[in-house]
Amino acid sequence: MSSLDIRNLEIHVEGKPIVKDFTLNVPKGEVHALMGPNGSGKSTLAKALAGHEDYQIVAGEASLNGQNILKMEVDEIARAGLFMAFQYPSEIPGVSIANFIRAALTARLADNEELDAARYYRRLYEKMDLLKIDRKFTARSVNEGFSGGEKKRCEILQMAMLQPHFAIMDETDSGLDIDALKIVSHGVNTMRGPDLGILLITHYQRLLDYIVPDKVHVMWDGRIVRSGGKELALELEEKGYDWVKEEVAVV
Amino acid sequence: MPATIEQETTNHSIDFDREVGNFKYKEDYSYDAGTGLNEDTVRYISGVKDEDEWILNFRLKALKVFESKPTPTHWASKDLESIDYSKIRYYLSKGQQPSRSWDEVPDDVKETFERLGIPEQERKFLAGVEAQFDSEAAYSNMKARLAEEGVIFVGSTEGLKEHPEIFRKFFGKVIPTGDNKFSALNSAVFSGGSFIYVPPGVHVKQPLQAYFRINAENFGQFERTLIIADEGAEVTYMEGCTAPKFETTTLHSAVVELVALKGARIQYITVQNWSENVFNLVTKRGMAMEDATIKWIDCNIGSRLTMKYPGVILKGRRARGEVLSIALANNGQHQDTGAKMIHAADDTTSNIIAKSISVGQGRSTYRGLVQIPKHLKNCKNNTECDALLINTNSRTDTYPAINVRGNRNSVQHEASVSKVSTEQIFYMQQRGLSEAQAMSLAVNGFVNDLIREFPMEYSVELKRLIDLQMEGSVG
Known part of the structure; x- marks a missing residue:
């Protein structure tokens, strides 16, 4: 089965349950938005799925294209096709963007394979043009001294170069002005297609005007409390998260 | 067009694996000074080389200095005490005359250097190669064109024999015998190393390379290198080194002296990759005369303990000295490295950039000395030392000694310690x-x-x- 499939997941951070009984299926080719207020567990879910050691998965299942990812190392999950666009990407001093992405691509090759340098740069420049990133950036150290918007564009650039099966985008819209938001969204939309599934994590409807989701899920206190079409996001925008809170209380 | 593309294509031609350094061949030596150190050892070495009286006397005097100097554990590592000088073999060779062609090199020695990729590199980008196997150079050759220009590139044994007039003039002048215990030891038992003379105005465009290989267990390698760049001359010298992994300790204690005469430039590059049983205690110093430049590029990876502080004596006006150093200390290793800049003339400039990486329980130490006396003016020094710690139990220390007198000189010093964070590793993974x-x-x-x-x-x-x-x- 070609999808990201999460069933009854429970995630603890420092012994405390943050995500509880979380179930979600995102088929390949679809974009799902995961919305919810701060502290609802969205970023915890993202990091746990990527394999971060500080996030303990104590119950449930998670698989990518039918492959159980819960017992895999961070880099194995990544090479299996899961990409995470970070909310706060790390800086790596002295490592240029071009070398970093090249190393990441090389890590996916068999021992006897080599990356064609000329072709690599052609592709890199093509994606940089798409994301309106100045070509001089290839020589800049990864995320070092970047503005918030530059960091996010650099994340999308890596996503475009690594061509994952599945991307979790953790608050990619935060810190972006409207122009950068349009550029990033355009980049993501260009990648959309039958081979890529995306889970968009966001607080705000704003991003969803540009990257229109197939489904919207609302997360509250560690679990999904509402799911619906893209109109759900508009409803949320209008009524605020308190509305969800009240509904949950009623149930 | 980014430079990286070019780099990638060039890489393959010279890609070779230093992990292959861990192998050895059967020991079969024609000359062996035996185990332990005394006057007879020194006489044996000198005799084998058929040296002049003055060299033998120089050696014997040095032996006395070595014996009289205490092990410097009052400031350096206590680990130095674990060297047992009586268990070391001080001279091992198959002969004193290096071959000029690889075909004439004994098969096992030739195979050693082939596995290390030396003949291949020689063909590709070097102007000359000297390959030392234990105590003596097994191979030494230089492009004919350079010989026609008067360039000399031979082993120290040959240099002393064939060119005593130049050798003697500069030998031991930059690093006196009594500089430290290990320079004295080297002065007593030195063998091998390179002797280079570049005549006035000659620019040696491709690098000259020496490769030092320790093959025997319990062995001490004591090469002695002397490089003289005459007025306006330029030369780049590179050295590499390996040894197999032995159970017992091995000692490498070289002395390297550089002399850059007026307007000359010497660049000396070391990429050391000793196995972790080697004590690497090396004294390296250059003397830069008026408008001359000496640049040390020093990379220390491997060894059990390395103590090495390349230095430049800035003796002529506008002389320039530079040390760029990288040290990586892994588990069980201590890289005690740094630089010395002795300003001895006006308008002299020195630059030290030292980076160290400590991995696991590895320990790196930066030890620096910058000296600018009061009577000088317009001297400048810049020192940067940065340490990177990989694990929580990794260790780094910095001991910068800056003695600057007077108020007409300027000094800058920057130091930093950083760590690789788990979030960075997570991001990359x-x-x-x-x-x-x-x-x-x-x-x-x-x-x-x-x-x-x-x-x-x-x-x-x-x-x-x-x-x-x-x-x-x-x-």
């Missing part, structure tokens, strides 16, 4: 890199701006060595 690859990349990033200053062949080699070290360090 999320892109598909293994933990070891992620750490390698972080380390390469840390040294990157410095490596850019290195000749291409050596920056590639160094990056490979760092990768190998990091691979082995991740549990």
